[in-house]
Amino acid sequence: MSERNSFVREVAEKKYEYGFTTDVQTDIIEKGLSEDVVRLISQKKGEPDWLLEFRLNAYRYWLTLEQPTWGHLKMPPIDYQAISYYAAPAQKPATVVGASSADLDPELIKTFDKLGIPLEERMALAGTAVDAVMDSVSVKTTFREKLREKGIIFCSISEAVREHPDLVREYLGSVVPYRDNFFAALNSAVFSDGSFVYIPKGVRCPMELSTYFRINARGTGQFERTLIVCDDDAYVSYLEGCTAPVRDENQLHAAIVEIVVKERAEVKYSTVQNWYPGDSEGKGGVLNLVTKRGHLRGRDSRLSWTQVETGSAITWKYPSCVLSGDGSQAEFYSVAVTNNYQQADTGTKMIHIGKNTRSTIISKGISAGKSQNAYRGLVKVASTADNARNYSSCDSLLLGSQCGAHTFPYMDVHNDTAVVEHEATTSKISEDQLFYCNQRGINTEEAVSLIVNGYAKEVINKLPMEFAVEAQKLLGVSLEGSVG
Amino acid sequence: MSAEKQYTDFYAEVRETIAARSCDEMNACREKALQTFAAQGFPSPKMERYRYAKVEADFSPNYGIALAPLAGPLPPYCFRIADADPRVRVLYNNVADAADSIVALNTLLSVDTLVVHVPRGIKVEHPIQISNILKGEHDTMVSRRILIVMDELAEADVIITDRAASQSRFLTNQVIEVVMGDGSHLSLYEIEETHLLCTRYGSVFVQQGRNSSLHHTSLTLFNGHTRGRLDVQLQGEGSEVTANGCVIADKMQRVDNNTLIDHQVPHCQSSELYKYVLDDSAVGAFAGKVLVREGAQKTISKETNANLCATRSARMYSQPMLEIYADDVQCSHGSTVGQMDEAALFYMRQRGIDEPEARLLLKAAFITEVIETIPLLSLRDRLHVLVDKRLRGELSKCEGCKLCK
Numbered sequence: 001m002s003e004r005n006s007f008v009r010e011v012a013e014k015k016y017e018y019g020f021t022t023d024v025q026t027d028i029i030e031k032g033l034s035e036d037v038v039r040l041i042s043q044k045k046g047e048p049d050w051l052l053e054f055r056l057n058a059y060r061y062w063l064t065l066e067q068p069t070w071g072h073l074k075m076p077p078i079d080y081q082a083i084s085y086y087a088a089p090a091q092k093p094a095t096v097v098g099a100s101s102a103d104l105d106p107e108l109i110k111t112f113d114k115l116g117i118p119l120e121e122r123m124a125l126a127g128t129a130v131d132a133v134m135d136s137v138s139v140k141t142t143f144r145e146k147l148r149e150k151g152i153i154f155c156s157i158s159e160a161v162r163e164h165p166d167l168v169r170e171y172l173g174s175v176v177p178y179r180d181n182f183f184a185a186l187n188s189a190v191f192s193d194g195s196f197v198y199i200p201k202g203v204r205c206p207m208e209l210s211t212y213f214r215i216n217a218r219g220t221g222q223f224e225r226t227l228i229v230c231d232d233d234a235y236v237s238y239l240e241g242c243t244a245p246v247r248d249e250n251q252l253h254a255a256i257v258e259i260v261v262k263e264r265a266e267v268k269y270s271t272v273q274n275w276y277p278g279d280s281e282g283k284g285g286v287l288n289l290v291t292k293r294g295h296l297r298g299r300d301s302r303l304s305w306t307q308v309e310t311g312s313a314i315t316w317k318y319p320s321c322v323l324s325g326d327g328s329q330a331e332f333y334s335v336a337v338t339n340n341y342q343q344a345d346t347g348t349k350m351i352h353i354g355k356n357t358r359s360t361i362i363s364k365g366i367s368a369g370k371s372q373n374a375y376r377g378l379v380k381v382a383s384t385a386d387n388a389r390n391y392s393s394c395d396s397l398l399l400g401s402q403c404g405a406h407t408f409p410y411m412d413v414h415n416d417t418a419v420v421e422h423e424a425t426t427s428k429i430s431e432d433q434l435f436y437c438n439q440r441g442i443n444t445e446e447a448v449s450l451i452v453n454g455y456a457k458e459v460i461n462k463l464p465m466e467f468a469v470e471a472q473k474l475l476g477v478s479l480e481g482s483v484g
Numbered sequence: 485m486s487a488e489k490q491y492t493d494f495y496a497e498v499r500e501t502i503a504a505r506s507c508d509e510m511n512a513c514r515e516k517a518l519q520t521f522a523a524q525g526f527p528s529p530k531m532e533r534y535r536y537a538k539v540e541a542d543f544s545p546n547y548g549i550a551l552a553p554l555a556g557p558l559p560p561y562c563f564r565i566a567d568a569d570p571r572v573r574v575l576y577n578n579v580a581d582a583a584d585s586i587v588a589l590n591t592l593l594s595v596d597t598l599v600v601h602v603p604r605g606i607k608v609e610h611p612i613q614i615s616n617i618l619k620g621e622h623d624t625m626v627s628r629r630i631l632i633v634m635d636e637l638a639e640a641d642v643i644i645t646d647r648a649a650s651q652s653r654f655l656t657n658q659v660i661e662v663v664m665g666d667g668s669h670l671s672l673y674e675i676e677e678t679h680l681l682c683t684r685y686g687s688v689f690v691q692q693g694r695n696s697s698l699h700h701t702s703l704t705l706f707n708g709h710t711r712g713r714l715d716v717q718l719q720g721e722g723s724e725v726t727a728n729g730c731v732i733a734d735k736m737q738r739v740d741n742n743t744l745i746d747h748q749v750p751h752c753q754s755s756e757l758y759k760y761v762l763d764d765s766a767v768g769a770f771a772g773k774v775l776v777r778e779g780a781q782k783t784i785s786k787e788t789n790a791n792l793c794a795t796r797s798a799r800m801y802s803q804p805m806l807e808i809y810a811d812d813v814q815c816s817h818g819s820t821v822g823q824m825d826e827a828a829l830f831y832m833r834q835r836g837i838d839e840p841e842a843r844l845l846l847k848a849a850f851i852t853e854v855i856e857t858i859p860l861l862s863l864r865d866r867l868h869v870l871v872d873k874r875l876r877g878e879l880s881k882c883e884g885c886k887l888c889k
Contacts, residue, residue, distance in 0.1 A: 070532075072807075381821075383796055398811035402778065411802040413821040416793040420822070426808050426815040 028087040033080050035059060038189050041086050045158050045192075050169060058178035058188030065182045071316050071345040072374040072406055076250055078287065083221045083252055085190040143207065153198040154209055157225055160196035167198055171229050175258035175295045175322075183254040184291045187223045191256065194224035199234035199265075208464055210239040213255075221252035228258070230265040232298060237268040239467055250313060251276075255290045263298030263325065268306070270463050271319075272471050275311035277478075282341025282370075285313025292319035296328035296354075304331040305348065306462045308471040310478040313342060318376065320349035323357040323385075330359040333459040335471070337478045338371030338403070347377035347394075347408075352385035352418070361392035364456050367403035368479055374406040381418040388418040396426040397455055399448070399479065449476050487544040488525045492518070494549060495592055505553050505595045507566040510629075513577045517591035524585040536740045536769035536801050537711045539586070542683045547625035547655050553596040559612050561640070565597035565631070572601050572633045579661040579689045581715060586685055590659045593627040600630065602638035604665070611641035611860060618656070618682065619649040628658040634668035634696070641671040641860055648678040656684045664696040666720060671699040671859055677870070680708045680735060687713040694720030701858055702729040703867065704739050705874045714743040718752040727756045730854040732847075732874050734763035743772040747780040754784075759854050760791040761847050761875075762798035771803040774817070778809040787817035792824065792850055794843075844875050 029040060038059045042052040067078065147154050153164060160168050178188035195211045213224060230236055240257075253275060261267050269292075278285025288311075294303040305319040321330035332348040350359040359379070367373040375394045396405035407424045429451050437447035452475060453460075460468050495502075495518065503511050526543055527534035554564050565573055576597060580587045602608055616628065632642060648654055664670060676684060684707060690698060704710050716725050731739045745754045760768040770789045791800045804817040824846045832842035851871050858864045 396806075396808070398808070398813075401781070401811045402809075403811070404807070404809040406808060407804075407806040407817070409802075409804060409819065411800070411819060411821060413791075413793060413800045413802075414796075416796045416798060416823055418793075418821060418823075420802075420820065422802075422804070422817075422819040424804070424806060424817050426806055426813060428811045428813070 028084045031082055031084045033083070033085060033190065037085055041190055041192065044086065045161075047158075047161055048165060051161060054173065054178070055189050058185050059190075061179055062182070062185035062189055065185060067182050072372065072376070072408070073314055073316060073343050073345050075287070075314060078250075078252060080186075085221065085223065086192055146207075147205075150203050150206065151200040152203060152205055153196065155196055157191075157194045157196045157227060160227075164196075164198070167229065168196065168227065171227055171258065171260055173258075175260060175293050176256050176291050180291060183289045184256055187225060187254050187256045187291070191223045191225040194226045194255070196226075197228040197236060197238065199230045199236045201231045202233045204234065205236040208237045208239055210241070212241050221254065223253075224255045226255070226257040228267060228269070229260045230262060230267045232263040232265060234262075235266045237464060238270070239464060240269070240271045241274070241467075241470075249284055251286045253286050253288050253290070253312075257290070257292040257319070259294035259303060261294060261296045261298060261301040261303050261325075261328075264300045265298060266302040267294065268304045269294070269319070270467055271305075271307040271309075272463075272467055272474065273307065273309045273311050273315070274474055277311045277342050278313040278340065280340045282313070285342070286311065288312035288315045288317065290317040292317060293322065294320070294330070295322045296325050296330060298325045298328070300327040301325045302329045304333070304462070306333045306459065307335070308460070308463070308467075308474065309334065309336040309344060309346060310474045312344075315342075315344040315346050317346050318349050320351070321359065322351045322353065323359065324353040325357075326354040327356045328354055329357070332359070332361045332363070333462045334363045335366070335456045335459045335475070336364070336373055336375075337366045337475060338368070338373040339478050340369040340371060342369075342371040344372070345374040345376055347375045349378040350380070350390060351378075352381045352388040352390070355384070355386045356388070357385055358389045359391075361390070361394070362458055363392075363394035364459055365394070365396040365405055366399065366452060366456070366475075366479065367396065367405045368399040370402045372404040372406070374408060375424075376408040376410075378410040378412070379420055379422070380412045381415050381420060383414045385415050386417045388415060388420075390418075390420045392422040394424045395455070396424070397452070398426065398428045449479070452479060486525075487540050488521070490546070491543070491589060491593070492522055498551065502551060502593070502595055505551065507573075509565060509573045509576045510591075510594065510597060513591050516582070517588040520583060520588040521585050521592060524588075527585060533713075533742055533771070535771065535803075536767075538709070538738075539711075542655065542685070542709055542711075545623065545653065545655075547653070548622045549593060550624050550626045551593075551595050554598060558598070559614075561600055561602050561608060561612060562614070563599045563601065565599050568599040568601060572599055572631070575633060575661070575663050576631055577661070579663060579691050580659050580687065581689060584687070586657060587659055587687055590627050590629060590657045590687075593657075594629040594659075595627075597629040597631050600632040600640070600642060602634050602640045602668075604635040605637045606635075607638070608640040611643050611863070613643045613645065615645045615647065616656070617647050617649050618654040618678065620652055621650070623653040625655040625657070628656060630658070630660040632660065632662045632670065632672070634662070634664045634670050636665040636693075637667040638665065639669040641673075643673045643675065643863065646674075646676040646678055646682075646684060648682050651679065651681065653681040654678070654683070656682070656686070658684070658686045660686070660688045662688065662690040662698070664690065664692045664698060666694040666696060668693070668696045670697075672701070673858070673860075673863065674702045674712075675705065676703065676707050676710060677705045678707050680737065682707055683709040685711045688715070690714075690716040690725075692716065692718050692720060692723040692725065695722040696720060697724040698726070699859060700725070700727045701854070702741065704729075704731045704733065705870060706732075707737060707739065709738045710740065712739075712741040714741075715746070716744070716754070717746045717748060718754070719748050721749045721751045724753045725755070726857070727754070728854050728857050729758040730851050731758075731760040731762075731768055732851065732871070733760070733766035733768060736765050738767045740769040741771075745772075745774045745785065747774070747776045747783045747785065750779065750781045750783070752780065752783055754786070756787040756789075757854060757857065758789045759851060760800060761794065761850060762792065762800060763794045765795075765797040767799045767801075769801040769803075771801075771805070772817075773805040773807060774815060776806075776808040776810050776813055776815065780810050781812040783810065783813040783815065785813070785815040789819040790850075791821045792847065793821060794823070794847075847875055848872055
């Protein structure tokens with residue numbers, strides 16, 4: 001048995017590896033949502049009036065909306081009054097400006113060590129700066145000093161509100177306004193924390209920036225908000241990872257990610273999403289309902305979304321790009337794996353507004369067990385987008401006769417010089433491929449893992465090194481036991 | 485007055501006339517249709533299948549409603565529903581989606597049904613042509629209903645043409661139901677050459693038995709607004725469907741084709757090819773869904789939608805969808821929106837073909853791919869001529885047949 005396969009087995013026996021809870025004293029507010037709760041969150045975070053006003057507007061607007069139902073999903077009813085909208089590890093000092101690990105609760109450090117996110121020196125070797133968010137608040141951001149030398153701001157969004165209010169005020173809600181959709185309005189009202197990144201003009205961020213999200217406390221939701229602003233000629237690569245403990249109830253995760261890309265700037269955003277997917281009976285798991293959008297404002301700007309989605313009971317998100325700068329380029333690479341009773345309705349939106357804009361969509365869906373995996377994508381070419389070019393390819397792989405793979409592409413073309421192409425295939429692993437591997441002494445399980453990894457390679461290759469390794473392992477683990 | 489009320493009021497007024505002119509099978513379905521229509525109203529663009537249609541706007545104008553039953557001699561194998569085999573008559577309204585309000589409106593207002601019934605084992609040698617000619621001084625709405633029943637091993641070609649012989653506004657709401665027995669074969673062509681003031685809602689519902697094959701071609705050569713719907717249920721193993729379509733649209737024309745191929749059993753095949761050429765301010769939409777149900781293993785399905793936008797103001801919406809619940813299948817779809825190949829244009833101009841002619845040749849060649857799939861040779865030749873004329877702008881009205889003159 002090869003080393004990797006033994007690893008896969010080992011992990012599979014453990015089931016969801018990140019399913020531990022950490023015994024940290026947590027400050028959780030009463031369950032329920034009202035204007036008072038919104039005010040309380042704002043007050044706990046010591047926010048300025050404009051932000052409270054923003055939250056209240058969002059909350060009032062949210063009250064007028066109904067939860068959408070158009071997704072190809074069977075969504076359990078969400079009781080928005082049964083969720084606590086703010087949870088913070090209690091022993092955390094109020095701010096962690098340059099906090100050393102001594103300031104942090106040792107249990108918390110253990111948590112992140114278990115997750116493989118050592119907040120200290122090990123990260124130096126990996127060359128990654130980390131912002132870790134547990135439940136609702138950011139607990140630690142590493143390497144701030146080193147980044148500050150270059151003028152890069154990388155901190156929690158609450159801190160950014162205090163220290164860089166002008167920047168936050170200018171960009172917050174400029175890409176995803178609170179009126180965007182039901183979950184965006186909810187998030188805008190109650191968002192607790194998240195990361196803020198600002199890369200000044202002409203700076204190439206010397207290390208990869210990373211955020212790790214973890215839901216720990218029971219009966220809470222996570223509503224983080226990430227805002228990335230990449231100024232002219234700057235570059236940043238940003239990684240996001242997530243885990244949650246094993247719970248038998250559904251936990252809600254409704255985040256917003258906003259990215260602003262200015263002239264000739266480039267942002268790479270990579271996600272490895274591994275929220276708790278529920279058990280093999282489909283009980284529990286995280287409801288991952290996220291709005292992610294990038295605005296390519298400047299000429300020749302570039303944005304690439306790469307996502308590996310293996311977790312969550314329900315994934316409903318469309319990381320999108322608005323290409324308004326002339327000559328801007330956007331890419332979307334996605335691998336979505338669903339097993340057991342997981343459901344995913346994910347894809348992207350590419351909205352071409354500027355001239356000579358280009359976008360590429362590569363989506364790979366893998367469904368196993370009794371799961372449902374849907375790709376939904378919009379490519380819109382406005383009448384101003386001369387010579388826009390899009391290429392989309394979405395493939396689905398079915399492992400098992402009870403799962404579903406669906407493709408719902410939308411193409412709206414309003415310009416005669418645009419070229420838009422879409423292709424999709426759905427198939428299973430062919431007997432020929434398996435036979436070929438078996439003939440060469442590779443057993444069926446290994447052969448499947450080999451073929452699946454080959455299938456997803458196009459996307460995984462786009463991930464930064466450390467993430468690629470993790471993603472590959474996750475693919476193996478997520479599909480373990482689905483081949484029979 | 486709301487658009488719906490205009491129709492329900494009208495029905496309340498003429499319900500006796502309709503009932504008297506119609507037959508029991510049709511009258512029996514009206515009450516339920518009225519309830520469905522009154523409850524749902526016209527479908528809004530929020531409904532996924534009506535995303536690109538403007539139903540309410542199309543049905544709002546004040547049309548006179550035609551209530552004449554079928555008249556005159558009918559071609560072989562064609563009957564008025566009252567004269568058809570009782571076994572066939574009971575199939576009325578069993579295939580169409582009764583929950584759809586456009587179908588419900590048709591069920592409510594149709595006075596007669598043309599039944600095409602080909603008995604077991606019969607191969608109809610000559611194509612059956614059904615010409616619908618819209619003629620009249622006043623703006624008119626027509627509800628048309630056709631039921632095609634192919635018994636086991638029967639074979640036939642059915643050509644349905646839509647023409648307009650006068651310049652009034654016309655609104656057609658047509659529902660075709662097709663029941664195909666085991667081993668039967670049907671080629672069904674719908675050809676539309678009307679004018680800019682004509683609006684046409686055409687819905688085709690098909691149930692296919694074992695080893696049956698359907699070849700459906702929809703050609704929109706000239707129209708005002710067209711909404712085509714094709715729902716095929718593959719209910720017998722080994723059945724096959726080919727659904728092709730081509731659209732040539734310019735000026736303010738709007739064409740929306742919406743298809744659903746439902747693979748319910750294993751070993752079926754489907755293939756779709758839709759091509760659009762859009763000029764001026766035309767709007768085209770294609771939404772095709774292939775549904776492979778649980779257990780429908782060994783399905784092979786292919787869907788292609790290719791579109792040519794010739795001007796900036798032309799718009800195309802394309803939505804090729806797959807919904808798959810079985811693992812041993814091969815399904816693919818592709819969709820493109822693009823413009824003419826500059827290299828090909830240059831090549832032709834180098835050889836002395838002027839630009840407009842070169843563009844026209846390219847458009848014709850683009851459409852030819854669909855026409856070439858038509859098994860009926862004589863129709864194929866005729867269509868080549870019609871497409872060429874259409875692209876030259878010569879086909880704005882029907883020409884030739886004496887009925888129109």
